[in-house]
Amino acid sequence: xxxxxxxxxxxxxxxxxxxxxxxxxxxxxxxxxxxxxxxxxxxxxxxxxxxxxxxxxxxxxxxxxxxxxxxxxxxxxxxxxxxxxxxxxxxxxxxxxxxxxxxxxxxxxxxxxxxxxxxxxxxxxxxxxxxxxxxxxxxxxxxxxxxxxxxxxxxxxxxxxxxxxxxxxxxxxxxxxxxxxxxxxxxxxxxxxxxxxxxxxxxxxxxxxxxxxxxxxxxxxxxxxxxxxxxxxxxxxxxxxxxxxxxxxxxxxxxxxxxxxxxxxxxxxxxxxxxxxxxxxxxxxxxxxxxxxxxxxxxxxxxxxxxxxxxxxxxxxxxxxxxxxxxx
Amino acid sequence: xxxxxxxxxxxxxxxxxxxxxxxxxxxxxxxxxxxxxxxxxxxxxxxxxxxxxxxxxxxxxxxxxxxxxxxxxxxxxxxxxxxxxxxxxxxxxxxxxxxxxxxxxxxxxxxxxxxxxxxxxxxxxxxxxxxxxxxxxxxxxxxxxxxxxxxxxxxxxxxxxxxxxxxxxxxxxxxxxxxxxxxxxxxxxxxxxxxxxxxxxxxxxxxxxxxxxxxxxxxxxxxxxxxxxxxxxxxxxxxxxxxxxxxxxxxxxxxxxxxxxxxxxxxxxxxxxxxxxxxxxxxxxxxxxxxxxxxxxxxxxxxxxxxxxxxxxxxxxxxxxxxxxxxxxxxxxxxxxxxxxxxxxxxxxxxxxxxxxxxxxxxxxxxxxxxx
Amino acid sequence: xxxxxxxxxxxxxxxxxxxxxxxxxxxxxxxxxxxxxxxxxxxxxxxxxxxxxxxxxxxxxxxxxxxxxxxxxxxxxxxxxxxxxxxxxxxxxxxxxxxxxxxxxxxxxxxxxxxxxxxxxxxxxxxxxxxxxxxxxxxxxxxxxxxxxxxxxxxx
Ligand code: SF4
Ligand code: SF4
Numbered sequence: 001x002x003x004x005x006x007x008x009x010x011x012x013x014x015x016x017x018x019x020x021x022x023x024x025x026x027x028x029x030x031x032x033x034x035x036x037x038x039x040x041x042x043x044x045x046x047x048x049x050x051x052x053x054x055x056x057x058x059x060x061x062x063x064x065x066x067x068x069x070x071x072x073x074x075x076x077x078x079x080x081x082x083x084x085x086x087x088x089x090x091x092x093x094x095x096x097x098x099x100x101x102x103x104x105x106x107x108x109x110x111x112x113x114x115x116x117x118x119x120x121x122x123x124x125x126x127x128x129x130x131x132x133x134x135x136x137x138x139x140x141x142x143x144x145x146x147x148x149x150x151x152x153x154x155x156x157x158x159x160x161x162x163x164x165x166x167x168x169x170x171x172x173x174x175x176x177x178x179x180x181x182x183x184x185x186x187x188x189x190x191x192x193x194x195x196x197x198x199x200x201x202x203x204x205x206x207x208x209x210x211x212x213x214x215x216x217x218x219x220x221x222x223x224x225x226x227x228x229x230x231x232x233x234x235x236x237x238x239x240x241x242x243x244x245x246x247x248x249x250x251x252x253x254x255x256x257x258x259x260x261x262x263x264x265x266x267x268x269x270x271x272x273x274x275x276x277x278x279x280x281x282x283x284x285x286x287x288x289x290x291x292x293x294x295x296x297x298x299x300x301x302x303x304x305x306x307x308x309x310x311x312x313x314x315x316x317x318x319x320x321x322x323x324x325x326x327x328x
Numbered sequence: 329x330x331x332x333x334x335x336x337x338x339x340x341x342x343x344x345x346x347x348x349x350x351x352x353x354x355x356x357x358x359x360x361x362x363x364x365x366x367x368x369x370x371x372x373x374x375x376x377x378x379x380x381x382x383x384x385x386x387x388x389x390x391x392x393x394x395x396x397x398x399x400x401x402x403x404x405x406x407x408x409x410x411x412x413x414x415x416x417x418x419x420x421x422x423x424x425x426x427x428x429x430x431x432x433x434x435x436x437x438x439x440x441x442x443x444x445x446x447x448x449x450x451x452x453x454x455x456x457x458x459x460x461x462x463x464x465x466x467x468x469x470x471x472x473x474x475x476x477x478x479x480x481x482x483x484x485x486x487x488x489x490x491x492x493x494x495x496x497x498x499x500x501x502x503x504x505x506x507x508x509x510x511x512x513x514x515x516x517x518x519x520x521x522x523x524x525x526x527x528x529x530x531x532x533x534x535x536x537x538x539x540x541x542x543x544x545x546x547x548x549x550x551x552x553x554x555x556x557x558x559x560x561x562x563x564x565x566x567x568x569x570x571x572x573x574x575x576x577x578x579x580x581x582x583x584x585x586x587x588x589x590x591x592x593x594x595x596x597x598x599x600x601x602x603x604x605x606x607x608x609x610x611x612x613x614x615x616x617x618x619x620x621x622x623x624x625x626x627x628x629x630x631x632x633x634x635x636x637x638x639x640x641x642x643x644x645x646x647x648x649x650x651x652x653x654x655x656x657x658x659x660x661x662x663x664x665x666x667x668x669x670x671x672x673x674x675x676x677x678x679x680x681x682x683x684x685x686x687x688x689x690x691x692x693x694x695x696x697x698x699x700x
Numbered sequence: 701x702x703x704x705x706x707x708x709x710x711x712x713x714x715x716x717x718x719x720x721x722x723x724x725x726x727x728x729x730x731x732x733x734x735x736x737x738x739x740x741x742x743x744x745x746x747x748x749x750x751x752x753x754x755x756x757x758x759x760x761x762x763x764x765x766x767x768x769x770x771x772x773x774x775x776x777x778x779x780x781x782x783x784x785x786x787x788x789x790x791x792x793x794x795x796x797x798x799x800x801x802x803x804x805x806x807x808x809x810x811x812x813x814x815x816x817x818x819x820x821x822x823x824x825x826x827x828x829x830x831x832x833x834x835x836x837x838x839x840x841x842x843x844x845x846x847x848x849x850x851x852x853x854x855x856x
Contacts, residue, residue, distance in 0.1 A: 034459075035730075036726045037459055037722045038462035038725075039462065039463075039728055039731045039732070134343050138364075214456065214528055223682055225349065289719060293459060293719050293722040295452055295455040295457035295529050296457070297528050298531070309708060391771070391773075396773075463725075473743075476746065480743075480745040486813070486814065486815040494820065495745065498744070521721055522722070525714045527710070527711035527712075527715060
């Protein structure tokens with residue numbers, strides 16, 4: 001018993017460490033990447049290649065005063081940033097990084113991750129609502145309607161995959177795609193000819209789910225100032241920021257496990273954690289690349305996209321796959 | 329996408345956009361009465377950056393007002409100073425050598441491109457895309473470099489003088505401008521592919537923010553705003569001044585009346601400005617840049633004088649009433665964005681705040697120019 | 701139905717084109733200048749704040765006529781002079797003449813609009829724009845330049 005408790009604690013500590021490290025250096029990567037896309041160097045003064053920039057940012061955020069605006073709902077205001085970060089860290093616990101590196105392999109791993117992911121929109125709602133700022137309230141309402149409409153196609157796509165694999169365990173899902181890229185879920189097979197489309201839908205939904213551009217309506221800095229975190233400063237803001245990046249890592253991990261064969265090598269050789277990390281960082285690079293290319297969608301454009309395009313297509317795909325699974 | 333709204337009393341809330349807000353690009357305040365994300369009523373509040381340029385024009389001698397004009401619209405300053413010198417020249421009957429007039433036209437068009445480029449970047453940034461702003465600023469930098477070598481400043485130029493110019497162009501001006509034109513054409517193609525064709529941008533602008541012809545007429549809108557609503561009016565063509573009749577260029581007019589039409593007008597205008605610059609460089613005559621004889625003291629005979637020019641934002645008019653003295657008796661500036669902005673209040677009613685701010689971006693507001 | 705799919709397809713295509721452009725830009729060289737480490741050379745006509753011009757003897761060319769002061773729209777130039785008597789040999793006899801000598805030439809750069817009226821109105825070429833652009837301070841007084849003093853410092 002005590003061993004399992006210890007295990008759990010170690011797992012959580014590692015997860016926090018991994019999430020924090022990732023968040024810090026993804027910010028750096030994002031700023032460097034954005035810089036290069038815009039033909040400027042990005043942060044390059046602190047340390048070689050600006051690698052100490054996250055430390056400087058962290059020191060700045062931590063030494064600032066935490067302000068609670070007058071009239072704010074104090075308890076919720078304080079809870080919201082924690083709620084942004086905590087579920088993201090919890091989700092790491094069930095993600096298998098390789099055949100052996102997994103904190104807790106759960107049979108309902110997929111469900112757990114989605115349950116935690118929806119907690120993320122709670123934090124946005126709390127933050128916007130409690131800070132007693134009209135921009136914040138508008139942003140949080142947007143974020144929630146966005147989350148509602150994007151979880152539907154996302155889950156439908158996941159159901160399609162779970163149906164094919166017959167398991168909700170992330171480990172099993174990855175193992176079922178072992179041995180070369182032609183086994184991966186993204187490659188269309190007889191039973192599921194529309195898999196690349198599913199992948200695209202899932203990818204778009206992940207962008208929306210993590211509030212990344214072009215779906216960053218909750219922040220929308222040119223309209224809503226800073227959206228739900230307008231009133232946050234100091235580490236409150238820092239936690240939101242880290243939470244966002246931790247969510248991105250989880251989104252990328254999920255895509256990798258569901259569609260890109262998890263830790264498997266594209267050519268069926270030496271499956272290892274290296275491949276897993278390579279895949280998720282490539283996906284994250286794409287997220288960054290997309291963010292610095294496109295303008296933001298509107299709220300109705302986003303809902304239209306979800307309800308008129310993504311949901312019908314993913315539903316069709318679900319039915320098609322179900323039918324074909326019966327045939328083959 | 330506006331929907332009919334039925335508001336119960338007490339269901340709306342007030343949202344202050346500005347005086348410090350990323351979308352207003354300056355100290356403009358828009359008081360919005362909102363129903364959720366829909367705007368019920370809007371009221372623009374001015375006066376945060378009023379500097380009394382008109383009064384300054386009345387208690388300073390004519391040459392002393394020269395620097396003021398470039399402080400109106402800091403993005404397209406040369407167009408405004410051009411209007412001022414033309415007005416004073418008209419009032420006091422000063423002949424301008426042809427070379428000076430050509431150089432003025434070329435530099436004004438360069439400045440117009442620079443201004444449109446900055447608008448383009450800032451507008452796309454309003455829509456949430458940051459990268460095009462950086463590309464636009466890069467291109468604008470070439471223009472500013474060329475203009476800096478000639479005028480000595482990068483933003484608030486004080487280059488034109490009554491009768492001509494402060495100094496002639498330098499040796500590098502012509503080759504640098506000639507090199508700039510093809511580069512700019514390349515960039516325009518890039519913007520077309522990266523931004524204009526982008527489905528997200530089109531969805532955000534097409535059929536959004538309609539400004540009818542009547543509305544534009546009612547508020548006296550000019551410039552790209554009016555031309556995006558099908559009003560074919562450009563001072564350069566309709567009331568030709570300077571050497572513009574010598575150039576062959578088109579006035580882009582779109583009849584869709586939406587934000588996308590205004591966007592397209594400005595993008596096309598950049599190409600037309602490039603054409604004017606090309607022709608201007610070809611035709612540039614040799615000669616002096618200042619008239620041989622010019623009154624030492626500018627004292628226009630008593631009278632009422634008006635001159636309009638087409639700046640990057642629309643028709644800028646300047647009225648000088650002279651009583652024969654060293655100072656103007658009345659110095660009135662008719663700034664284009666002042667009129668363009670005022671239609672915002674009426675146009676944005678019933679719109680979503682996102683679309684309204686996109687509409688505001690498409691008006692190309694420069695606040696110091698509204699609030700002189 | 702066809703329109704529905706063709707719109708989706710065209711939309712995706714336009715997004716791919718945009719991403720292609722940013723991808724290409726990613727590998728192009730950086731265009732910015734890392735300012736404090738690298739600086740640009742100011743062009744010959746760059747307008748910094750004004751500076752007195754000296755003659756061959758290192759003395760200011762200015763004859764304290766006050767034209768620049770009067771022309772300045774912002775009233776940022778203030779100068780003072782005193783008459784000094786000096787002797788010249790003229791046709792064999794020594795004459796005493798008076799001339800104005802500049803004793804003070806102050807520029808209040810906080811209100812200067814760099815319009816060039818002063819430079820243009822000086823018939824003696826006694827002032828010119830400097831190439832100074834690295835001006836930053838939190839105190840107003842740091843921009844009240846004593847140009848005569850600066851001229852002396854330049855010469856020493
Ligand atoms: S540049 Fe203009 S404002 Fe500045 S000191 Fe000279 S005349 Fe005055
Ligand atoms: S700088 Fe020129 S204009 Fe000014 S006082 Fe001296 S000589 Fe006269």
